[in-house]
Amino acid sequence: GISQMLLEYQYIEAIKEYFSNEKFDMVLYATPPITFEKVIRYVKKRDLAKSYLLLKDIFPQNAVDLNLIKNNGPIYHFFRRKEKKLYQISDYIGCMSPKNVEYLLNHNSIDPIKVEINPNSIELNNLEYRNSNEIDNRKKQFRNKYRILDEQTIFIYGGNLGKPQGVDFLLEFLKKTNKEKSFFVIVGSGTEAKKVSNFVMDNHLTNVLFLNRVSRDEYNEIEVCSDVGLIFLDRRFSIPNIPSRLLGYMEKGLPVIAATDRSTDLKEMIESGGFGKWSEHGDVDELADNIELLYNSELRRKMGDKSYEFLKDHFHVQNSYNIIMKHFS
Incomplete structure (x- = not known):
C-alpha cells in the first residue's frame, strides 16, 4: 500500500528529470495500479496530451471480493477515490469485454461515450505451433x-x-x-x-x-x-x-x-x-x-x-x- 502511494510521486520526479525536453501526445496506461492519476494529470497539463486507460482489473473492489480489505473501510475509501479520479482524468477507457463495460458504467459516473471494448491482445508469432x-x-x-x-x-x-x-x-x-x-x-x-x-x-x-x-x-x-x-x-x-x-x-x-x-x-x-x-x-x-x-x-x-x-x-x-x-x- 505504501509503495502504491509513493509510486506516482516517483514517476513525476523521474519524468521531470529524464523527459523535461520531451513532449508526449498520448499517455497510455493500464490498471493495476490505479495510483497514476497525478502522473497522467501532470503530463496532460504540461504537454496537452490525450490519455487512454486500458482497464485490466478493477481495484479496490477485487480486493473486497476476496476479503483482503473491508468494504467501506478507510483503506477502501482511499483507493476508491483514487480509482474515480483515474477514470475522470482518462479521455478514453478501453475495457476487456462487454460485461467489463457494463460493470464500469453501472458503478461509476462516467460518460459512456469515452468507454469502449478494447480486449487483451497479442502480437502473433509466425511459427505454426501445430501439425509439424x-x-x-x-x-x-x-x-x-x-x-x-x-x-x-x-x-x-x-x-x-x-x-x-x-x-x-x-x-x-x-x-x-x-x-x-x-x-x-x-x-x-x-x-x-x-x-x-x-x-x-x-x-x-x-x-x-x-x-x-x-x-x-x-x-x-x-x-x-x-x-x-x-x-x-x-x-x-x-x-x-x-x-x-x-x-x-x-x-x-x-x-x-x-x-x-x-x-x-x-x-x-x-x-x-x-x-x-x-x-x-x-x-x-x-x-x-x-x-x-x-x-x-x-x-x-x-x-x-x-x-x-x-x-x-x-x-x-x-x-x-x-x-x-x-x-x-
Whole structure:
C-alpha cells in the first residue's frame, strides 16, 4: 500500500528529470495500479496530451471480493477515490469485454461515450505451433524429459498463484484426477506458490509437475508441448475479468478449460468460439467432466483450431492499435 502511494510521486520526479525536453501526445496506461492519476494529470497539463486507460482489473473492489480489505473501510475509501479520479482524468477507457463495460458504467459516473471494448491482445508469432514434425519432436522430448506417458493428456496452468485464482479449489481437484489419463504442469509464482509446492510433495502427486520460476522461453516451450490450457478465478469475484494468460494458450492452438466466477463473460466467449469448456469455480464434478471430455484427442484438435482462429479474429494487437488510434488520427 505504501509503495502504491509513493509510486506516482516517483514517476513525476523521474519524468521531470529524464523527459523535461520531451513532449508526449498520448499517455497510455493500464490498471493495476490505479495510483497514476497525478502522473497522467501532470503530463496532460504540461504537454496537452490525450490519455487512454486500458482497464485490466478493477481495484479496490477485487480486493473486497476476496476479503483482503473491508468494504467501506478507510483503506477502501482511499483507493476508491483514487480509482474515480483515474477514470475522470482518462479521455478514453478501453475495457476487456462487454460485461467489463457494463460493470464500469453501472458503478461509476462516467460518460459512456469515452468507454469502449478494447480486449487483451497479442502480437502473433509466425511459427505454426501445430501439425509439424518439428513440434511433434519437441513434444516427444518434453514427455521423455518429465516421464509423461503417451496416453496422458497434458494440462497446463501458467501464471500467478495467488488469492484471485482460488488455489485451494485447484488443489482439491488435483487429488481426485485420473492419474493414468492426465498430467498437470503448474508454472507460476505468487503468495500461494509455496502451498501448491508443498501440497504436491506431501500428497505424492506423481501426475503433477510444479515449476516455480522459469524463463519466458522455457514457459513458451512448455505451452507448445501441452495439450490443454487451464484458467482459474475465485468464485467470489463480482467484477468481470478476462485473464491475459488465455491468449498464450490460444496462440499455441490449445483448447481452454476455465473454472471461474459467474461475473465474467469468459464463459460466453469460450462457448461462442467453441474453443473450450467452462464450469463454475468450486464445482469439482463439472470440472472433472470437462477434463474427461478433453481426453479425446480429436476433440482437442478441433477446439484447438477454433482457439487459434478466435485469437486471430478478436485478439490481434493490430485490432487494439486501430481501436486506440482512431481517436487520434
